[in-house]
Amino acid sequence: MDRQTKQRRIETYRRRCREGGLPLTEQRMAVLEAMLDLDDHPTADRVHDVVARRDSRVSRATVYRALESLARIGVITKACHPGKAVRYDSRTETHHHLVCLRCDAIIDVTDDRLDALPVPDTSSYGFVVSDLRVQLRGVCRRCRELEETS
Amino acid sequence: MDRQTKQRRIETYRRRCREGGLPLTEQRMAVLEAMLDLDDHPTADRVHDVVARRDSRVSRATVYRALESLARIGVITKACHPGKAVRYDSRTETHHHLVCLRCDAIIDVTDDRLDALPVPDTSSYGFVVSDLRVQLRGVCRRCRELEETS
């Protein structure tokens, strides 16, 4: 992610904190910066590794809590996938995912037709939809090649 | 799920086992039956609770393994959601999910327009898509009511 985008994202975070009355701490800022630097879809533990390498005093619990709170105010999102660990996503604009069912890789996809998809009416469920995501499940190139050779 | 559908699903399972050369064991049958009886989207541990209540000798590891193997041969599926535990889904036909970001509830949705969505071309990623799912993320009725009163 380029420097400017990153700066803009950090400003958004500052603003949301002010609006929400949330204290803006060094640790949460470190977690956000790590997320913006990692553009795959890291697990909480991987984010912790990165943050801890820069400042070893940041504890695992804090990273878990920070990621949750960042996701709650919408500065980052949680990616959905069928693996066991939660994956976080620094992109917040609408986009979709290729999910490899073998290795749990998540690959970003943008597709105009998918983006143009109308959100169905879910009011009969009492459900308020904030976001529509399409998940394309399958097998990635590397895993297919591995299966073929075996 | 009605008795007939359930019987048909069990027959499908028997056939796939024969075709795949997989032994058809009592334990896996018990896991499948539990899945067909639970029509929410249970975690592996919840399935184990149900199976163990009927036959306390079935171990946790076996339930985990059985769910994995049932998913692998396509008799059940894994639901994708942002929570920490894998959720299994007894429905295998195309359908979509409302996912509550607060309580992790998963609600089935069918919508013709969503079903008619063409699978985008992902060959440039070397990715072979087997399944397209739409996930509508938001907040369910109960969680909204809880947040309003607080």
Next chain:
DNA sequence: CGTGCGACTGAGACTTTGTCTCAGGGGTTC
């Protein structure tokens, strides 16, 4: 610039979720 409130943090214990090992058992095939 102090002060006070309240939310945040670190450390580690704890819980939950999932995997592995290995000896023994049970399906399937012939």
Next chain:
DNA sequence: GAACCCCTGAGACAAAGTCTCAGTCGCACG
């Protein structure tokens, strides 16, 4: 019914996530 091979149970282990609580720090206010 015998052989083969995968499956199973039990529990140890590993990975992922939560909780507790005393102490700290951000921020609003004066």
